[in-house]
Structure formats: structure tokens, C-alpha cells
Amino acid sequence: MLTEATDPIATRFIAGGTNLLDLMKQQVEQPAKLVDINRLPLSAITELPNGGLRLGALVTNADTAYHPLVQGRYPLLAQTILAGASPQLRNKATNGGNLMQRTRCYYFYDVATPCNKRMPGSGCGALGGYNRVCGILGTSESCIATHPSDMCVALAALEAVVQVSGPHGERTIPMADFHRLPGNEPHRDNTLLPGELITAIDLPAQGFAQHYTYLKLRDRTSYAFALVSVAVGLELTDGLITQARLALGGVAHKPWRRPAAEAMLVGQPAEPETYRAVVQSLLAGSRGYDHNAFKIELAERAIVQALSQALNRSA
Amino acid sequence: MTTTFPINPPAPAALLLPEPGPVTLHVNGQSIALTIAPWTTLLDALREHAHLSGTKKGCDHGQCGACTVLMNGTRINSCLSLAVMHQDDEITTIEGLAHGDELHPLQQAFIDHDAFQCGYCTPGQLCSAVGLLSEGHARTAEEIRELMSGNICRCAAYPHIVSAIQEVMHAQPLRP
Structure with a gap:
């Protein structure tokens, strides 16, 4: 049964929109409503009492990568963000959205082919198809798609923690638990619950800057x-x-x-x-x-x- | 021969589509009042509704950079943004770079360096280059190439584009 988080015609939050609007043009996502969250006060990078750094969910990828504290203390994250996308996209895409972006598996994007992630139960076009870009670890018979983000790879290595707010309050999700393996529910990219919103990403003090x-x-x-x-x-x-x-x-x-x-x-x-x-x-x-x-x-x-x-x- | 898969959900037939509504954009120093559907991209609003067709639609998927405009001085892909979300922003398009008949230094440099052939990508290349210069992260030709990688030129004028940008960059006072 589809939940709001996976229902392609449900309400979606929109921030940068660089992936969501593309998916809507492709008819992969057909949300009935978009909620513009850009006026929420989530656009700051602030130091944490434990020596870490809090990256607001609405800070753009570019502003994060070029921020002096990120460059100085988390150069791995800065380098990784700048390895992804283009300057125009990094200027628009947000930190929260980077975590929420969806796979670029060709079969997910092509609505003329089956895809269990896009339409649960329809099959996997990639499994016996042109799967050059697909995964080699943690795959399942339902899905062999990869997560496309660069930024998330550095966040995983840094053991960042995702701050989430939702209908039942606030909670934290370690990066290791945020995204999930496909199993037999590949339509679920991550462990967010319906209605939950990423508010920030916390970096621990240890930045491996040397x-x-x-x-x-x-x-x-x-x-x-x-x-x-x-x-x-x-x-x-x-x-x-x-x-x-x-x-x-x-x-x-x-x-x-x-x-x-x-x-x-x-x-x-x-x-x-x-x-x-x-x-x-x-x-x-x-x-x-x-x-x-x-x-x-x-x-x-x-x-x-x-x-x-x-x-x-x-x- | 047709093969059918249960691949995509049917379009939500019962949904009431919202009517076009008022959207005011601030483009090249002017306020432009439009009546557009809420899903209208900034690119389509500029081209089809504000009749500023200098900004080009290439791929319409954020892959080619032809639609690049400046949002409060920052370069973005106008195809991957909704016009209704930019009512508080200052948008600059290719039409806003020159002062009357006086070309922007980058426009003049593109002409001087023969930095285009068919010209379709050029408005996006120019807006992107303006953004690149104000960002101030590129100094070398290699850095310019990397930070202009969001703009595709199928005529492959890349070496001349880099030369044109370098000339303007070096004519500007270095940032502190």
C-alpha cells in the first residue's frame, strides 16, 4: 500500500526543485500539490556546542561548499559537493534536497518501461536491461538502482546526522540509517515518515581535515x-x-x-x-x-x- | 505491436486544476505582471509570457545550460524553477546585460574571440560567465572550464569561450 511519502500524486515539499521539477516533467512524479518551503528559517550554517557544524536544510549546495567553516574544517565535504552537478544546479539545489534526490536509473526515468521504484510491482527494467550505471552492492531482485548523490557519500563518511521534523515531533537519523537498501520495497528511498521534513544536517566535530x-x-x-x-x-x-x-x-x-x-x-x-x-x-x-x-x-x-x-x- | 505494463499511475483525473493566477516578476530592472499557471517554469514565463526570448530552451532538463539566467546575481537553470517562486527575486536575462548599445564586457569579448558559432547556447554561456566572474572561484583556464561545465556548446566553441572569459577576468581588478 502506498503511503503519502511514496504516492506519486501526493503533496511534495519543494525547495530548490532541481530534481523534483525534472521528475514532474518526465511524469515520474505527479504531485497534486507543491508546498514551497523556502521561507522557513533553515538557511543558516551554525556552529554546534559539541564542536560540530549544523548545515541548514535550505542552504544551497554552493553556499555550503564555499562556506569558510566547511572549507576549513570539512574540506572532504566541500570537495565532494563541488564534484557534483554544475554551478547552476549547486546554486539552486539545497542540502535537504540533495539527500532527497532520486536515482538517475534510466528505467526509473523512462515511464514507458517497468520500474519497481516508480511503480511498485511493475518489475525492474534494469535487471536484464542496460544496467551500466546500476549498483553492485546491496542490490535486490526488485531494484539495482544507485543513489546518485556525491554529497551524501561524504556525509556518510563523516557520520553526519539528519535532523527531521514531522507530525510527531522532531527526531534525528544517522546518515547510515537515512537511505535504505531496496529489498522488496525499492519505492522507499529513505526512512523518512510521511510528512517529515529535513531541517538540518549536523556534522560531528571530527572533520578529517588533514x-x-x-x-x-x-x-x-x-x-x-x-x-x-x-x-x-x-x-x-x-x-x-x-x-x-x-x-x-x-x-x-x-x-x-x-x-x-x-x-x-x-x-x-x-x-x-x-x-x-x-x-x-x-x-x-x-x-x-x-x-x-x-x-x-x-x-x-x-x-x-x-x-x-x-x-x-x-x- | 504494443506491449503494456502497469508502469505508471494514471493521471489524477478528479483533480481540479488551479486557474492561472497573477505572478509578478522583476526582470532586468522592470516589474512584469503575468497571469500564468502555477506550474509555469521561470524559463517559459520569460520566453512565452514576458516575451523575453533571448533566454533559450535547450534540453529543458538542466543538462545543457542554455536557459541560464541570474537570480539576484546568482546563475541558475531557469528551466528547473517555477516562476511563482521567484516573485521576490531580481532576475537578469541576456536582454539585461548590455547598457543600451554598450555591450557587457563579456558580450564584447565573445565577439572579439569568436566564442560562438550557431549562437544558441550563447545567452546561457554569457549569463553563466557573468555568474562565474561574480562568484570569484575561478582563476585558471582549467578552473574556468570546470566552473563552466554546466553550459554545453555543441559547436564546441569552448576554447574561445574560455579565452573570452579569461580576457574579461584579467581586465577586472582582482578580488581581495
Whole structure:
């Protein structure tokens, strides 16, 4: 049964609208009403008492990426946001909307083909179709779509927390729990409840501003979605890794993390020999389809490359 | 031969569509009162209702940049925005860049550097370049290319576009 959050003719919040209006033109979304939320007081970036940073849901992606506190303390997030979309889109798209954007799977967008995410029960066109851009991790027989965001990959690596307000009050959702795997309910992109609205994204104090990178691999060097991307944050003491974060984009229905794989890096020297087991752990269970099996080796190599890049970067 | 899937919900037939209503836009220093449906994009409002057809419709999906305009000095895709949401904004289109017969420096530079062929993307390229300069994040040719990547030119005038922008950028005093 469709809920308001998944009903394509229900009411939708609109902020930047850069994805929603496109989906409406494609008739993927046909909301009966749009509620313009741009006058809500959610347009600030503020410091938190715990040393973290609160990103208002209505701050644009561009204003977030170029904000001095983001550039200084969370350069991984700044780099990642600027790797996505175009300047025009980043000037309009908001932080909340970035989390809410929908997959760019061709079959989701093409209303002449079946898609369980767009129309539950209709089937998956990508499974036996042209699935080059689709996922290799956490997929299901119902859906092999990926989440398209770059920003969310960095937010996952940084363990950001999503602030939500709704009919039953306010609550927080860790990034790891915000987006979900498709399972047999691929029409549910995330764990928001009907009527809930993202109000802010909180960044913890730990920003990995010394050793970080976002490596994005795509078909052209700008303004394209990731085939595979890797966000890395490392803390090092005397050549040993003391803390590690790794998140992948372009490979799953959500930013892909496995804290157990990250834990394998802790206490180890930052050397390529250390990485092999980490790569295997992070990508365990990966499965390629007719046109995207290349993503598995691409991801393996990208993880190693990103770890090396992160080490060599010093702020 | 036709194949039918239960792929998309039927259009909500019982819905009462809202009537066109008054929307006032502030474009190139002038207030323009329109009567338009609430789902009218800023692009369609400018072109079809305000008859400012300098802004171009290319893909209509935010992929080509031909529809780029300035919103309070910030470049956006006018195809992915609703006109009704911009009544408090100052919109600048290609028609608003020149002062009378005096071209904007970027317009003159595009001519001097032969930075277009068919010209269809040019209004968007120019508005985008104005935004790029005021944002102040590009200094090198590589940075200009990256930060102009939202504007496609199928005549591939890219090298000349970059040259034109560089000339104007270097003629401007550097920002602090």
C-alpha cells in the first residue's frame, strides 16, 4: 500500500526543485500539490556546542561548499559537493534536497518501461536491461538502482546526522540509517515518515581535515554522475592509522559503508599492503550485472587509489 | 505491436486544476505582471509570457545550460524553477546585460574571440560567465572550464569561450 511519502500524486515539499521539477516533467512524479518551503528559517550554517557544524536544510549546495567553516574544517565535504552537478544546479539545489534526490536509473526515468521504484510491482527494467550505471552492492531482485548523490557519500563518511521534523515531533537519523537498501520495497528511498521534513544536517566535530579525499570516476571529467566514487577520511599518528572512514558512491542504493572494513585499517601502517583485505571486506558480496561488472574492479582500484591520495594530502 | 505494463499511475483525473493566477516578476530592472499557471517554469514565463526570448530552451532538463539566467546575481537553470517562486527575486536575462548599445564586457569579448558559432547556447554561456566572474572561484583556464561545465556548446566553441572569459577576468581588478 502506498503511503503519502511514496504516492506519486501526493503533496511534495519543494525547495530548490532541481530534481523534483525534472521528475514532474518526465511524469515520474505527479504531485497534486507543491508546498514551497523556502521561507522557513533553515538557511543558516551554525556552529554546534559539541564542536560540530549544523548545515541548514535550505542552504544551497554552493553556499555550503564555499562556506569558510566547511572549507576549513570539512574540506572532504566541500570537495565532494563541488564534484557534483554544475554551478547552476549547486546554486539552486539545497542540502535537504540533495539527500532527497532520486536515482538517475534510466528505467526509473523512462515511464514507458517497468520500474519497481516508480511503480511498485511493475518489475525492474534494469535487471536484464542496460544496467551500466546500476549498483553492485546491496542490490535486490526488485531494484539495482544507485543513489546518485556525491554529497551524501561524504556525509556518510563523516557520520553526519539528519535532523527531521514531522507530525510527531522532531527526531534525528544517522546518515547510515537515512537511505535504505531496496529489498522488496525499492519505492522507499529513505526512512523518512510521511510528512517529515529535513531541517538540518549536523556534522560531528571530527572533520578529517588533514587526510581526506573524494575520488570520483565518471564518463567525463565534469558534470556527470559517478560510476564509482570513494570518500576517505583518515587520522594518523606516527605513520599508523588511528581512525578511518570509507564510503562509496555509485555502487549501491545508499552510500556504501562497512565500519568493520574501516576498523581493519586502525593500528595499521598506511601502506598498500594494508589495503587489500580492507578492499575485500568493503566489497564482499558485490555482484556485477550484464553491463556493470567492470564496477567491481574499478571500485577495488579506486579504494586503493583514494587511500593513497588521502595520505598524501595535508591541509 | 504494443506491449503494456502497469508502469505508471494514471493521471489524477478528479483533480481540479488551479486557474492561472497573477505572478509578478522583476526582470532586468522592470516589474512584469503575468497571469500564468502555477506550474509555469521561470524559463517559459520569460520566453512565452514576458516575451523575453533571448533566454533559450535547450534540453529543458538542466543538462545543457542554455536557459541560464541570474537570480539576484546568482546563475541558475531557469528551466528547473517555477516562476511563482521567484516573485521576490531580481532576475537578469541576456536582454539585461548590455547598457543600451554598450555591450557587457563579456558580450564584447565573445565577439572579439569568436566564442560562438550557431549562437544558441550563447545567452546561457554569457549569463553563466557573468555568474562565474561574480562568484570569484575561478582563476585558471582549467578552473574556468570546470566552473563552466554546466553550459554545453555543441559547436564546441569552448576554447574561445574560455579565452573570452579569461580576457574579461584579467581586465577586472582582482578580488581581495
